[in-house]
Amino acid sequence: MAVAFNAVEQAIDSLVRTEVRAINAYHVPPSTNMIKLDAMENPYGWPDDLRQAWLAKLAELSLNRYPDPSATELHQTLHRHLNLTSATGLLFGNGSDEIIQLLIMAVNKPDAKVMSIAPTFVMYDMIARFLGADYCSVPLDESFQLDVDSFITAMIEQQPALVFIAYPNNPTGNALSRQDVIRIIEAAPGLVVVDEAYHAFAEDSFVQDTCAYPNVLVMRTFSKVGLAGLRLGYLVGPVAWIEQIDKLRLPYNINTMTQASALVALAHWPILAEQALQICQDRAELAKQLAELPGVAVYPSAANFIVIRLDLAGPTATDVFEGLKAVGILIKNLSGQGGVLANCLRITVGSISENSQLLKGLAALLPSR
Numbered sequence: 001m002a003v004a005f006n007a008v009e010q011a012i013d014s015l016v017r018t019e020v021r022a023i024n025a026y027h028v029p030p031s032t033n034m035i036k037l038d039a040m041e042n043p044y045g046w047p048d049d050l051r052q053a054w055l056a057k058l059a060e061l062s063l064n065r066y067p068d069p070s071a072t073e074l075h076q077t078l079h080r081h082l083n084l085t086s087a088t089g090l091l092f093g094n095g096s097d098e099i100i101q102l103l104i105m106a107v108n109k110p111d112a113k114v115m116s117i118a119p120t121f122v123m124y125d126m127i128a129r130f131l132g133a134d135y136c137s138v139p140l141d142e143s144f145q146l147d148v149d150s151f152i153t154a155m156i157e158q159q160p161a162l163v164f165i166a167y168p169n170n171p172t173g174n175a176l177s178r179q180d181v182i183r184i185i186e187a188a189p190g191l192v193v194v195d196e197a198y199h200a201f202a203e204d205s206f207v208q209d210t211c212a213y214p215n216v217l218v219m220r221t222f223s224k225v226g227l228a229g230l231r232l233g234y235l236v237g238p239v240a241w242i243e244q245i246d247k248l249r250l251p252y253n254i255n256t257m258t259q260a261s262a263l264v265a266l267a268h269w270p271i272l273a274e275q276a277l278q279i280c281q282d283r284a285e286l287a288k289q290l291a292e293l294p295g296v297a298v299y300p301s302a303a304n305f306i307v308i309r310l311d312l313a314g315p316t317a318t319d320v321f322e323g324l325k326a327v328g329i330l331i332k333n334l335s336g337q338g339g340v341l342a343n344c345l346r347i348t349v350g351s352i353s354e355n356s357q358l359l360k361g362l363a364a365l366l367p368s369r
């Protein structure tokens with residue numbers, strides 16, 4: 001006999017934490033057979049010879065054994081690849097999402113606060129909430145700029161244990177100025193994590209700055225540079241910080257295939273770097289073409305995506321999002337988040353042909369001038 005639905009609901013209500021029940025699950029829309037310009041993936045695969053080298057490497061693995069818990073070879077190779085000194089350590093996560101979780105767990109004393117800007121990467125807020133930490137944010141203005149003085153005032157008031165700065169920021173695509181990030185670091189009462197998920201498309205980095213401050217860590221991911229399927233992110237910072245966070249990491253979080261695949265990627269890094277360069281060139285071209293469409297304002301981007309805002313006189317962002325979906329093109333509708341994202345859409349830079357199909361699709365949905 002099946003248990004009554006009501007009884008399950010009752011058990012959940014009495015047992016599951018209130019803040020967990022209140023969370024909406026992270027929704028990933030179906031995308032089979034669509035032109036996928038919604039998730040900041042690299043549109044390019046690996047050339048055939050590299051795929052062959054990768055498969056040969058995978059064939060040697062012993063999946064009956066647990067992975068190397070410290071990913072030693074990957075650790076050493078990436079440490080060299082990034083030119084780090086022995087004072088700087090590395091930690092791997094199952095995507096940088098897992099690292100966000102480890103960081104919040106590490107500082108989550110009773111009443112600890114996590115702080116960032118708004119809008120920004122939603123996982124900071126979500127993970128803080130599901131770990132029971134308070135989350136607060138300071139809004140960006142209509143041009144996605146931050147009033148750094150207000151941010152510093154709020155930090156002094158809120159005393160966050162942890163501040164996340166996405167650099168460049170998602171979903172807006174812009175980056176704060178280096179000087180503004182340094183001001184935040186120097187005024188922060190706690191740890192500042194610079195999230196460089198889009199580092200491959202940006203001009204600057206804070207990796208070297210982790211040596212100069214006691215409270216700065218940098219987080220990166222292999223996802224946006226072409227390996228979203230691997231789930232591999234990493235944290236860079238002073239060895240003593242890394243040792244503390246590492247205690248919270250589950251021993252086998254990076255599986256054998258991911259470790260081996262990332263080593264192949266690092267051995268052939270110029271291929272990924274060249275793809276990133278191509279994406280940056282295509283970003284400039286796509287931005288130019290988008291700006292020529294009627295009623296479209298294009299925001300500057302230092303990442304592999306572009307945010308546009310539609311003029312109120314034309315179709316809404318939701319209309320355009322649905323219209324593109326109907327012809328097989330998936331982008332991200334930011335409109336529902338409201339505020340400075342009202343009537344905004346986020347478009348991942350795709351391949352040249354995907355970008356031109358997107359432009360054609362958009363032109364068909366927007367009124368002609």
Ligand SMILES: *Cc1c(COP(=O)(O)O)cnc(C)c1O
Pocket residue numbers: 040094095096097098121166169170195197220221222223224228231232233
């Ligand atoms: C995509 C993204 C991440 C998450 O990366 P994963 O390594 O795939 O978990 C982290 N931060 C920002 C700002 C992102 O946009």
